[in-house]
Amino acid sequence: MIPSNDNTMVYCGVDCTKCGKYAEKICEGCKSDQVSGECLTCEPRSCCRAKEYQTCGHCPDYPCSKIEQMFAKWISKGFIDGAKICSGILDEIKNKIVK
Numbered sequence: 423m424i425p426s427n428d429n430t431m432v433y434c435g436v437d438c439t440k441c442g443k444y445a446e447k448i449c450e451g452c453k454s455d456q457v458s459g460e461c462l463t464c465e466p467r468s469c470c471r472a473k474e475y476q477t478c479g480h481c482p483d484y485p486c487s488k489i490e491q492m493f494a495k496w497i498s499k500g501f502i503d504g505a506k507i508c509s510g511i512l513d514e515i516k517n518k519i520v521k
Contacts, residue, residue: 432453432461432477433452433477434452449461493509
């Protein structure tokens, strides 16, 4: 379930290659300095970058209020499947690290 290219899987578990902004070269992915839209103010992104984690799943504090609030926002906007997929990816990463 984890995307094969860690450079295109962003901090919250999204696969950048599935995003239209990435495909249109408007955004180079969350791990780059060229991002757009909500990624500019994304709290999980800022937190992971500051702590130098590859994803939220690599953080010992995962799941935290920042990522939970972001997924709740997605769910409220109808992106239920996206929130489930991303949280599943992060859970899988966390479980591999804890073992």
